[in-house]
Amino acid sequence: MFAPVAHRQLVLFPAPARDLERGRIFGFPAPPDPVMGAFLDAFVLDYAEKHGWSLTATKIVRRGLAVALGLQDTPGAPLRATDILELQQVGTNTLRLLEVCDAAGLLEDDREPAVDKWFSAAIAGLPEQMRHELGRWYVVMTHGSMTPPRSKPRSEQTIRLYLRWSLPALNAWAAAGHTTLREISTDDVREVLPGSGNPRATMGQGLRCLFRVLKAHRVIFFNPIGSIRTGTHETRQPMPLPASALREAINSTDPARAAVTAIVAFQGLRSGQVRKLQLTDIHDGRLHVDQRVIPLAQPVRDRLAAWLAYREKRWPKTTNPHLFISRRTALDYSPVGIAWINTSMGMTVQEIREDRILHELHANGGDIRRLCDMFGLSIPGAARYSAILTHPDLRNH
Template sequence: MPPPSFVQPALFHIPRTFRLCGTIRDLGRHADPQLAAWADQLTRRHAARCGWKPVVTRRVRFGVHAALALLKAPGAYLVPADIAPMTQLTDSVRHITTVLRQAGLLEGDRIPAVVTWVHKRIAPLPAPMAEEVRAWLTTMSEGRTDPPRRRPRAAGTIRNHLSWALPALIQWTAAGKTSLREITPHDVRTVRPPAGVHPTHMLTGLRCLFRILKDQHIVFTDPTHGMKVGAYPATIPLPLDTAHIRDALTSTDPAQAALCALIAFHALTPRQIQHLTLTDYDTAPHPRLTVDGRTISLTPPVADRLDTYLVHRHQKWPVTANPHLFINRTTAITTTAQVDNLWIGSRLGPRLTARALREDLLLHEAHATGGDLKHLTDLFGLSTNSALRYTSTVTHPGLDALQPDAPPGGRP
């Protein structure tokens, strides 16, 4: 049965070390037998769900027992600081932490990187203003259940909005402002963005900041109310160096070659790649892929690289229970979740990005069809406005080198 709900705080904090312990199995013998048996059942179920090998399951079971032996008092909970020193005994700490958290035996977590980043950036601000930004951060990262409700935002969204608004906060601090309650619409209109920051971006960040603080009654008025954000700066898609694309397509890494082929030939987005499952790929009567309800007929170069990757996937993780098409070391043996954008970017390499690859294909397709708007919307599922961004470059004088009869992206 799980531990009781009460917690007995420890009187003294003594740093732990396992350098003098024999093995993690010896340490686990001191765990409560009843609690260890209950945790064993959860470990075996999690191992079966994730497709762990027996040796991995056995190591994690011993590690969970050793972690239970670290409980400071009956009914206490573990914290990440208790588990971290176990790296001296085993390399399965990540799996042990996952099982303990699912069992409800591990409370607390490490401070998210975006929280540390925000606190570092707002350190030069006056104390009242910094406290107001921290209140905004709490709502952005955790959401709000009371009206007006808000969903938690991603770390990248938080970074972008604060990066855009922070130059204005620094300028107001230099002008003698100590709180955001003192900011007026005139202050917002006269603030100047630094080099590299568009005024539209700065106003977007300030509007997000003041709107949340106004909803929480931390500021009395929203000085950005009624101000038009305007249009974001338009960018022109540019072709990539075909040598970089060829290097990725001919890479000895099956994952890199398959990812590059899917994006460079069929313009898949990272989100679509993340959610692909094994059942979305079918080879009969011809290779095809189901993406967002659309059936895409795969070209031979893409099908060949995808088949090579699937063979590599089966050889490396033969018993994984993860149903997603693309997996890595973490998602194959720990969870059944999809890979993240960082993994996709790292596999493509430092000279390519998913966005640049996709834009390269759409740009060449627009020039090859003479700017046929309907062709782009039907073939790639683009909206009309998105397709116009590429068809409008057909008459651009700087892109005359893209010949209509050339293969898209110079691909083999």
């Protein structure tokens, strides 16, 4: 086991971005710490064997690792993620290199989170004081608050949505000459709010979150949207898919497409459930998911068997425990992304799930309790489907 040094070599002045093309031509310096170099090289070989990497993939990572070590300012220190990402210029697979260094405990992740960059860019055109106030809101939303009023961190997606919904109002107030959110009155809010529908509801939800957090933490002293009704989101009516589209996907010659579509179409799983399915979740003809045991229909069993045979032939050395894997995830332990699932099927998981729920609804005559038990729906969620039981498109489907 290698123990990295605890110090960092200071530099006299920050150097400009390295021109690695010159190193490609004339060669890179050798790693200044041979002990660290030998440790990481042996670690890469062992890691590659365990994860079923090809000889070419292993060679690229070993070469990239040697370059990264040779360019270190502090020999023996953990490798910085930003330095590793620069190696894309010389054809190194930086994602795998980051993965290896992290697994070896020799990665210093100094990257700025993407959401931080996005937030800074989104509010860049606002007045300085307003940016400062929004920064306080962002800190509370991102990290939560351990002091009263206490709150939990919110997800990156939630933060992005609330700010996007609020930005039209913030930009309008800035254009009108306001420099701080403390100046905003109830009349100012009414002037920027759309008249009705989802635009009004979403902007209202974003501004309500913004002003509530700032008032709770005494950044502002008055919540100007507190007494204004903005309505709720208008829900979209779920409708069935064309039978021909589902039939084509389920009977596809692509094992991944047929298996994923079949398990969603017959079992009505959510995208998150499909992504997280493990090989051990399916045995004895049954699916074990979210503490439920679901018998699998024969068409699903057949397509899963075909997929597993293809999976074994295509990636015989993979150690990824997930049921569905891709060319990228076969080399690690991560699940496939939602984009891979939707692209494989040629339609979204939600569309197929809604189609399955509507079929069950039609078959059981509108039994909401059964929908809740079978698909994990809430009572209001199930009621949304039962409300269209008599829709002509559903009757004729």
